[in-house]
Amino acid sequence: MKSKSWRRGVAVLACLTLGGCTAVDAASEETYSWTMTVTTGESSTWYKAAQRFADTLEERSGGRMKLDVFTNEQLSAGDPAAGVEQLMHGDKDFSYNSTIIYAGIDPRFGAINAPFLYRDYEEADRVIERSAREAYERLCAEHGVQMLGFGESGFRQVTNNVRPIRSPGDLAGIKIRIPGIGLFTDFFRDLSANPLTMNFSEVFTSLQQGTIEGQENPMDVISSAGLAEVQRYLTIWNYVYDPLVLGMNKEEFDALSEQDKRIVTEAAEEANEYQISSNRDNERTQVSEQAELMEVTELSDEQLAAFRESVRPLYAEYQQVWGPELTRAVSPEG
Numbered sequence: 001m002k003s004k005s006w007r008r009g010v011a012v013l014a015c016l017t018l019g020g021c022t023a024v025d026a027a028s029e030e031t032y033s034w035t036m037t038v039t040t041g042e043s044s045t046w047y048k049a050a051q052r053f054a055d056t057l058e059e060r061s062g063g064r065m066k067l068d069v070f071t072n073e074q075l076s077a078g079d080p081a082a083g084v085e086q087l088m089h090g091d092k093d094f095s096y097n098s099t100i101i102y103a104g105i106d107p108r109f110g111a112i113n114a115p116f117l118y119r120d121y122e123e124a125d126r127v128i129e130r131s132a133r134e135a136y137e138r139l140c141a142e143h144g145v146q147m148l149g150f151g152e153s154g155f156r157q158v159t160n161n162v163r164p165i166r167s168p169g170d171l172a173g174i175k176i177r178i179p180g181i182g183l184f185t186d187f188f189r190d191l192s193a194n195p196l197t198m199n200f201s202e203v204f205t206s207l208q209q210g211t212i213e214g215q216e217n218p219m220d221v222i223s224s225a226g227l228a229e230v231q232r233y234l235t236i237w238n239y240v241y242d243p244l245v246l247g248m249n250k251e252e253f254d255a256l257s258e259q260d261k262r263i264v265t266e267a268a269e270e271a272n273e274y275q276i277s278s279n280r281d282n283e284r285t286q287v288s289e290q291a292e293l294m295e296v297t298e299l300s301d302e303q304l305a306a307f308r309e310s311v312r313p314l315y316a317e318y319q320q321v322w323g324p325e326l327t328r329a330v331s332p333e334g
Helices: 002-018 023-028 045-060 080-089 099-103 107-113 121-142 182-190 200-209 219-224 250-254 258-291 301-322 324-330
Strands: 032-038 065-070 094-098 145-160 175-178 194-197 214-218 233-249 295-298
Touching: 032 045, 045 065, 045 094, 045 145, 045 258, 065 258, 080 094, 080 099, 080 233, 094 099, 099 107, 099 233, 107 121, 107 182, 107 233, 107 301, 107 324, 121 145, 121 233, 121 324, 145 219, 145 250, 145 258, 175 182, 175 200, 182 194, 182 301, 200 214, 214 219, 214 233, 219 258, 233 250, 233 258, 233 301, 258 295, 301 324
Parallel strands: 032 065, 032 094, 175 194, 175 214, 233 295
Antiparallel strands: 094 233, 145 214, 145 233
């Protein structure tokens, strides 16, 4: 951060000292060398959208904005929560991270990830446009992050090596990796599973070695990480909708000229639209591909109703954590 500020300051000072430009001209000619991280690898829609974002920034700024994209949370040793903290503190400039990861820092972020909150993408889209996006923009700002819209990781599915998951009782005793969020810990414990938290970078090896027996993630992550090599059963249950925050360090964003803010926000909007569209286009294909590699179970409405009923007590408990405003903002009923 210091080196970037120094370079900008020198450029502006030189321009003004030489008398060849105004303060406004100087601001519009500032150059930026930014970093961005994603949790997943290069085959994921996260990375492809982030790279598209980088290309658009460079093109629209006439080469003044350079963005290097790092996969697999390389800048925080594979730890996505540490990566979000880096973004908040200004140690990097941009990231694509799930609200689930943010919830490990502030549990209010997990409101939109409540199990079985949304039945489908149409319902999730409607709620986000109505109220959730604005609520999360305010919440991100509290933590020093300028939210540049939502991408999505999609609906989260579950894989394991023990048995097909068709009813709440089928999770009993399974050692399942989850992200470090209390909401998920409580959900799986209530269903008698044995949830364990670990960084995603450790999941493949842990499944391979039998340290864990299952995990839950969206299809894009399951597919791009090659988890079918170490998992036997896949259950499609759409139990959690998982949006991605395209975030920028707020101090960095606020320091931009109005013209450069416009370039960043428009490029981000296009990247998010591309990422969401790609994720949804790929999802059904990925399920079909994984069906060649794992035994796939897709739950019926009746089977899903049993899971929805089991989660009701958890909602009552966590509404106190999320607060009334955020609870209303993410609720399909409004």
